[in-house]
Amino acid sequence: MSIKTRLDGTFALTASQIAKSFGETQVLRNINLDLAPGEVVALLGPSGCGKTTLLRIAAGLLAASSGQMQIAGARVVDGSRFNAPPEARGIGMVFQDYAIWPHLTVLENVAFPLRMRKMGRNEREGRARRALDRVGLSHLSDRFPGTLSGGQQQRVALARAIVAEPPLVLFDEPLSNLDRELREGLALEIGALLRELGLSAIYVTHDQSEAFTIADRVAVMLGGEVAQIDTPERLFAAPASVEVAQFLNIGALIEGRVCRTHGFTCSRDRLSLPDLARSAPEGPARILIPRTAIRPATEGALMAQVLRCQFQGDRYLLHLGLDGESTSLVCPTDRAVALNSQIPLAIDQDRLRVFPH
Numbered sequence: 446m447s448i449k450t451r452l453d454g455t456f457a458l459t460a461s462q463i464a465k466s467f468g469e470t471q472v473l474r475n476i477n478l479d480l481a482p483g484e485v486v487a488l489l490g491p492s493g494c495g496k497t498t499l500l501r502i503a504a505g506l507l508a509a510s511s512g513q514m515q516i517a518g519a520r521v522v523d524g525s526r527f528n529a530p531p532e533a534r535g536i537g538m539v540f541q542d543y544a545i546w547p548h549l550t551v552l553e554n555v556a557f558p559l560r561m562r563k564m565g566r567n568e569r570e571g572r573a574r575r576a577l578d579r580v581g582l583s584h585l586s587d588r589f590p591g592t593l594s595g596g597q598q599q600r601v602a603l604a605r606a607i608v609a610e611p612p613l614v615l616f617d618e619p620l621s622n623l624d625r626e627l628r629e630g631l632a633l634e635i636g637a638l639l640r641e642l643g644l645s646a647i648y649v650t651h652d653q654s655e656a657f658t659i660a661d662r663v664a665v666m667l668g669g670e671v672a673q674i675d676t677p678e679r680l681f682a683a684p685a686s687v688e689v690a691q692f693l694n695i696g697a698l699i700e701g702r703v704c705r706t707h708g709f710t711c712s713r714d715r716l717s718l719p720d721l722a723r724s725a726p727e728g729p730a731r732i733l734i735p736r737t738a739i740r741p742a743t744e745g746a747l748m749a750q751v752l753r754c755q756f757q758g759d760r761y762l763l764h765l766g767l768d769g770e771s772t773s774l775v776c777p778t779d780r781a782v783a784l785n786s787q788i789p790l791a792i793d794q795d796r797l798r799v800f801p802h
């Protein structure tokens with residue numbers, strides 16, 4: 446029976462109003478999160494925003510200060526009063542520092558969670574071999590971890606985390622010790638494997654492309670809170686705040702004001718954006734111009750200065766200064782443009798976002 450059917454109708458995880466303080470310092474607040482069966486959610490945020498802290502609370506390695514959490518329908522956290530131990534939660538975990546046992550062979554490492562569940566030797570070895578096969582390591586089952594590369598060790602950790610087909614797998618920056626090429630390949634594989642097995646997972650990373658590769662939804666964490674949780678596409682199309690747009694580096698943010706007669710105006714350029722003036726409230730605001738909303742044109746709503754023109758083999762990347770030089774945007778084009786020239790940009794107004802002050 447697959448996890449999906451076993452969890453039918455029950456959330457893999459629900460967190461409500463989880464908060465955590467260390468002494469006087471509040472590190473997490475108001476964390477609400479529902480993970481559907483088979484869903485993969487990435488926690489994406491800058492260093493120190495509380496990602497690991499939240500994951501450790503889900504794992505049972507750290508007690509919450511307040512709030513409730515359930516895993517596969519079972520209560521695991523109830524304020525500071527109740528905190529189920531990690532082994533009672535039946536979850537799989539993969540951390541940055543592999544955490545596989547050096548004195549056990551690859552096969553024994555992967556079979557370990559099944560041994561803890563008192564499964565017979567034949568069955569647990571059969572299942573461990575199948576898990577190793579899924580991560581492409583069956584040929585290394587008798588080796589000791591010390592003789593494996595970093596990428597191979599992380600595959601062992603992955604096989605061990607999924608071998609028992611747990612209701613939830615937790616990942617904390619599992620690829621951050623690997624080099625870039627390996628990281629991209631393994632991120633794709635992890636995403637595919639989780640989907641194939643129908644496993645639910647929380648995947649912590651501060652790498653945007655890794656989060657977008659692996660997750661169905663991404664929770665952007667800023668300053669100990671979930672600032673927005675959405676699909677990658679929705680995060681880009683409709684960031685909930687200036688901070689989310691800045692963190693995701695969606696485009697240029699320009700200070701100015703919206704007025705009925707002129708559209709959006711800023712200190713230097715007058716933008717002719719009448720649609721925006723109709724839809725946004727009048728007054729001071731910041732406007733987000735996503736990279737995807739602009740293109741060099743023969744005439745356009747906005748003039749930009751070419752700060753850099755970078756040849757990339759199949760195209761040129763223009764670094765453009767808007768609003769003087771304080772705001773910049775990067776945009777691809779198929780021909781070289783002279784440095785410091787002023788070029789008109791056509792703007793797709795439907796993609797602009799206004800954040801009133």
Ligand SMILES: Nc1ncnc2c1ncn2[C@@H]1O[C@H](COP(=O)(O)OP(=O)(O)OP(=O)(O)O)[C@@H](O)[C@H]1O
Binds near residue numbers: 493
């Ligand atoms: N045991 C602790 N005692 C005191 N403060 C702590 C403790 N653990 C974490 N913190 C603080 O909580 C904040 C969040 O830490 P956390 O490790 O969750 O961040 P993170 O988002 O995982 O960052 P990174 O991307 O660098 O791993 C940090 O300011 C950290 O210093």
Ligand SMILES: [Mg+2]
Binds near residue numbers: 496497498
């Ligand atoms: Mg961390």
